[in-house]
Amino acid sequence: MPSTRIGRLFENLRQTGRKALVAYLTAGDPSPEQTPALVEALERGGADLIELGVPFSDPIADGPVVQRAGYRALAAGATLRKVLEIAAAVRRRSEIPLLLFTYLNPVLRYGLDALGRDAAAAGIDGCLLTDASVEEAHAYVDAMHRHGLDTVFLAAPTSTERRLRLVAQYSTGFVYLVSRTGVTGERDSLSAAIGPLVESMRRITDLPLAVGFGVSRPEHVAELGKRVEGVVVGSAIVSLIERNAGNPSLEIQLESFARELKHGFELAKSAS
Amino acid sequence: MMASLPDAGGHFGPYGGRYVPEVLMSPLEELEAAFLEARRDPSFQAELSDLLRQYAGRPTPLYYARRLSESLGGARLYFKREDLLHTGAHKINNSLGQGLLARRMGKKRIIAETGAGQHGVATATVAALLGIRCVVYMGEEDMRRQRLNVFRMRLLGARVVAVKTGSRTLKDAISEAMRDWVTNVADTYYLLGSALGAHPYPLIVREFQKVIGEEARGQMLEAEKRLPDAVFACVGGGSNAIGIFHAFIPDETVRLVGIEAGGRGGTLGEHAARFQGGSPGVLQGAYSYLLQDGDGQIALTHSVSAGLDYALVGPEHAWLHDQKRAEYVSAGDREALEAACLLSRTEGLIPALESAHAVAEAVRRAPAAKGQVFLVNLSGRGDKDMDIYRENLKEIDAE
Numbered sequence: 001m002p003s004t005r006i007g008r009l010f011e012n013l014r015q016t017g018r019k020a021l022v023a024y025l026t027a028g029d030p031s032p033e034q035t036p037a038l039v040e041a042l043e044r045g046g047a048d049l050i051e052l053g054v055p056f057s058d059p060i061a062d063g064p065v066v067q068r069a070g071y072r073a074l075a076a077g078a079t080l081r082k083v084l085e086i087a088a089a090v091r092r093r094s095e096i097p098l099l100l101f102t103y104l105n106p107v108l109r110y111g112l113d114a115l116g117r118d119a120a121a122a123g124i125d126g127c128l129l130t131d132a133s134v135e136e137a138h139a140y141v142d143a144m145h146r147h148g149l150d151t152v153f154l155a156a157p158t159s160t161e162r163r164l165r166l167v168a169q170y171s172t173g174f175v176y177l178v179s180r181t182g183v184t185g186e187r188d189s190l191s192a193a194i195g196p197l198v199e200s201m202r203r204i205t206d207l208p209l210a211v212g213f214g215v216s217r218p219e220h221v222a223e224l225g226k227r228v229e230g231v232v233v234g235s236a237i238v239s240l241i242e243r244n245a246g247n248p249s250l251e252i253q254l255e256s257f258a259r260e261l262k263h264g265f266e267l268a269k270s271a272s
Numbered sequence: 273m274m275a276s277l278p279d280a281g282g283h284f285g286p287y288g289g290r291y292v293p294e295v296l297m298s299p300l301e302e303l304e305a306a307f308l309e310a311r312r313d314p315s316f317q318a319e320l321s322d323l324l325r326q327y328a329g330r331p332t333p334l335y336y337a338r339r340l341s342e343s344l345g346g347a348r349l350y351f352k353r354e355d356l357l358h359t360g361a362h363k364i365n366n367s368l369g370q371g372l373l374a375r376r377m378g379k380k381r382i383i384a385e386t387g388a389g390q391h392g393v394a395t396a397t398v399a400a401l402l403g404i405r406c407v408v409y410m411g412e413e414d415m416r417r418q419r420l421n422v423f424r425m426r427l428l429g430a431r432v433v434a435v436k437t438g439s440r441t442l443k444d445a446i447s448e449a450m451r452d453w454v455t456n457v458a459d460t461y462y463l464l465g466s467a468l469g470a471h472p473y474p475l476i477v478r479e480f481q482k483v484i485g486e487e488a489r490g491q492m493l494e495a496e497k498r499l500p501d502a503v504f505a506c507v508g509g510g511s512n513a514i515g516i517f518h519a520f521i522p523d524e525t526v527r528l529v530g531i532e533a534g535g536r537g538g539t540l541g542e543h544a545a546r547f548q549g550g551s552p553g554v555l556q557g558a559y560s561y562l563l564q565d566g567d568g569q570i571a572l573t574h575s576v577s578a579g580l581d582y583a584l585v586g587p588e589h590a591w592l593h594d595q596k597r598a599e600y601v602s603a604g605d606r607e608a609l610e611a612a613c614l615l616s617r618t619e620g621l622i623p624a625l626e627s628a629h630a631v632a633e634a635v636r637r638a639p640a641a642k643g644q645v646f647l648v649n650l651s652g653r654g655d656k657d658m659d660i661y662r663e664n665l666k667e668i669d670a671e
Contacts, residue, residue: 056568056569057438058438058555058570060292060293060454071437074569079567081567103554104291105555105568106569109553109564109567110568131293131554133290133291133294133297135281135290156293156295156298158296158298158299159298160298163297167294182295
């Protein structure tokens with residue numbers, strides 16, 4: 001049995017023929033106090049793994065929706081230290097796997113080993129840094145693994161075969177496939193680039209694969225669920241939170257959106 | 273030895289490297305390969321050298337500032353006249369080189385960021401010359417400060433996109449340009465304007481700017497029969513500075529002095545002096561000295577000069593700093609403005625606000641340096657800065 005919550009999740013799903021709904025939200029938006037309840041709402045709706053976005057002042061890989069959420073979270077005081085507290089609060093009530101999702105500089109500033117130690121203590125299960133290329137990731141990967149955390153890396157449609165091998169080699173838990181070139185954000189349709197990327201990655205690794213970027217609808221989930229073990233929805237969730245920040249029904253809406261997305265996997269089964 | 277850096281991964285000691293989303297990694301590898309191939313190709317070099325001569329106006333003169341030197345009563349001050357280049361600053365050296373590279377790579381679209389507007393203007397100019405579509409990202413705050421350059425870019429046929437996020441200055445323009453590149457990477461060339469960003473950009477920009485120092489070194493030997501005692505250049509990202517420093521790195525007797533923007537004072541947020549208030553970190557592709565807060569968020573910066581108003585210094589400068597091969601100091605807004613007035617009135621040279629920072633430090637040191645020779649990179653002319661000069665020098669405007 002794999003030793004991390006992320007590994008165990010994918011193993012359990014594999015044995016029961018199910019797929020993972022991975023939900024991203026920016027921790028601290030609209031406020032750090034609200035985030036644990038939003039995570040729980042997503043879990044009730046069927047999310048299997050949560051990506052906790054740690055806001056960064058200069059998010060080069062993010063589109064406008066996640067950028068705005070990051071600025072709101074920063075204004076509300078969501079530092080990396082604060083996000084670890086949020087994670088600890090979630091962990092007291094839930095066993096859902098938690099993946100930190102952020103940029104390198106806040107992590108460097110915190111200290112690689114200190115983060116590995118404190119994240120593990122807070123109940124975090126892994127980390128993904130969008131701007132840490134595998135070439136520059138040795139020290140980071142060592143520190144995370146030393147503390148039993150998974151390191152997830154991105155693979156992109158532009159990645160060469162040589163690069164896909166490096167990404168697979170450095171990744172544990174699962175590999176995150178970026179569905180298209182571009183920043184995070186909702187799109188109407190899925191990119192045709194994803195098919196070849198999935199096939200290339202399958203030839204290289206046995207790790208579970210999850211696809212994200214531009215995935216926002218149950219029918220996207222249905223389509224991708226036929227091909228990979230996990231589907232990541234981010235901007236559509238963040239956007240729902242943005243539109244309903246002050247609304248008492250936010251948690252209910254989030255839960256039902258997660259449920260709709262999760263139902264996408266059933267659509268796939270009944271169609272096939 | 274030091275002049276041969278970076279290593280294969282783009283590192284200058286621990287600095288530099290390649291910190292970008294995976295989507296951009298293969299394109300950066302392609303760019304590096306295309307650049308190294310072009311650098312070896314005599315026909316590429318010949319075309320670039322011809323354009324630098326016939327179109328941009330190289331070689332630029334080395335000018336001895338007699339009146340200024342005599343009025344200071346110390347060092348003899350020479351100016352490398354990059355301000356005389358087409359489009360008004362050293363930026364055209366790099367834009368021409370990378371523009372030819374973009375065409376060679378078959379790219380249909382060029383994007384660029386700009387702070388003061390000089391790199392945007394240079395890139396819009398080269399895009400017009402080569403018949404390639406051009407989009408320039410510029411912070412809204414910088415568009416306000418540098419209105420004239422915005423119009424120049426538009427007149428040249430470029431589309432200028434206002435960036436309204438963050439501090440609305442150069443840093444945010446770079447983020448937006450990177451987002452465009454990440455999205456349109458197949459047909460788009462990102463023409464980065466300073467010695468910043470992920471490898472190979474700091475290398476490419478240095479290689480296209482090092483002509484400044486190579487020319488100046490030869491001209492100085494001809495004029496004075498000796499090397500200068502010190503070379504002065506302002507440092508935002510650091511392209512004009514690395515351009516003039518590079519040829520002198522092996523000359524151990526030559527002091528290399530980089531001048532950062534001291535802004536309004538030493539408090540974080542009031543300046544852009546990375547070597548005084550910063551610590552190593554990663555921003556927009558590179559690891560170097562960075563102005564940041566205790567949580568690793570990038571700090572706001574301030575300078576009267578938009579071209580120096582940036583939170584990270586180019587990685588090769590970080591290395592030169594740690595090796596103590598170059599020293600880095602700062603000049604504040606007020607000192608730069610005063611130096612600009614002095615240079616205007618003693619020599620008839622109105623410098624760009626960025627270059628005025630280098631002038632300020634040379635002027636400060638000159639009186640105590642009798643018998644020495646100073647070389648100052650006059651990296652750009654002040655035409656673009658007239659509004660800011662007027663705003664800040666009301667006593668002259670009212671005369």
